[in-house]
Amino acid sequence: MTGLSFRLVQASLAALFALFPAAAFAQVGQPVQGQLGFQDSVTPIMDSIVSFHDHLLMWVITGIVLMVLVLLIIVILRFNQRTNPVPARFTHNTLIEVVWTVVPVLILIVIAIPSFGVLADQETVPDGERLYLGSAIFSGGNVEVPEPTLTIKATGYQWYWGYEYVDDGFDFVSVMLNDEQLATTKPDEPRLLAVDQEIVVPVNTTVRVLVTAADVLHAFAVPSFGIKVDAVPGRLNETWFNARKTGMYYGQCSELCGKDHAFMPIAVRVxxxxxYDAWLAAAETGDFTGANMLLAQAD
Ligand SMILES: [Cu+2]
Structure with missing residues (x-):
């Protein structure tokens, strides 16, 4: 399937799901009812992941599914007991064994090459010169990304996240809102994803994210940014994002870390x-309530 026809299938299924009353579409940065594809991409990394999926993986997957289906039909029709009362006695066929070893290896190589490129992009913080794949993944890298101007350290705890604005010298913890808090403070935000204090970052800015954990393994992931990094106690992992669209983006801890693993979401407000400058000035003084009010007024 081409990217276009895949999107057509996606769109028609989405339209089907939209018939159900609970469906609410067009929300950026969070999962929606009846969703089939990825969350909308707002970073070069997620662009490359979406492109990799739409233009390569979907073809490979569809081809393999159809081939297996055809083989199954052939076996059912030609090699059933009725048409073969006397079973064949052979156990080996060198040619076919070579084929079913070599072909999957070739498929894996075809998948691996662009995949390594995406991985390298994710793991390499921009220096202002390196080119990134973005949605041009199959035509060569040509996306320029500026150097990071903001560094945020994310620390996973059982069961919440702590964030430190490394260069600005302040930090806070970010805890999921329970149903009551959600209803009274942020009724428009999604259940199990909204937090009391989200990360705030400026749009079109490269943000370096340092990820670690204080107790057990966690993982820092935001689907719309295409990032997912292990948070390992005693170790500092690094990734980055550059979001081109303002809005709220949600993610979740993505490494099983204990009983409340499902209840330590990640929220990034771009x-x-x-x-951002106004928020930062207030946040630096420790006045997060005032800082958030500034953002609420601007909305
Ligand atoms: Cu977890």
């Missing part, structure tokens, strides 16, 4: 630079 805002305009001037909003």
């Amino acid at each position: 805002v305009e630079q001037d909003q």
Whole structure:
């Protein structure tokens, strides 16, 4: 299937699901009812992942499914007991064994090559010169990304996240809102994803994320940014993102870490630079309530 026809199938199924009353579409940065594809991409990394999926993996998967289906039908029709009362006695066929070893290896190589490129992009923090694949993954890398101007350290705890704005010298913890808190403070935000204090970053800015954990393994992941990094106690992992669209983006801890693993979401609010500057000035003084009010007013 081409990217286009895949999207057509996606769109028609989405339209089908939209008939159900609970469906609410067009929300960026969070899962929606009846969703089939990825969350909308807002970073070069996620662009490359979406492109990799739409233009390569879907073809490979569809081809393999159809081939297996055809083989099954052939076996059912030609090699059933009725048409073969006397079973064949052979056990080996060198040619076919070579084929079913070599062909999957070739498929894996075809998948691996662009996949390594995406992985390298994810793991390499921009230096201002390196080119990134973005959605041009199959035509050669040509996406420029500026150097990071903001560094945030994310620490996984059982069961919440702590964030430190390394260069600005302040930190806070980010805890999921329970149903009551959600209803009273942030009724428009999604259940199990909304937190009391989200990360705030400016739009079109490269953000370096340092990821670690204080107790057990966790993982820092935000689907719309295409990032997922292990949080390992005693070790500092690194990734980055550069979001081109303002809005709220949600992720979740993605490494099983104990009983409340499902209840330590990640929320990133991407805002305009001037909003960010105002928020930062207030947040630096420790006045997060005031800082968040500034953002609420700007909305
Ligand atoms: Cu977890």
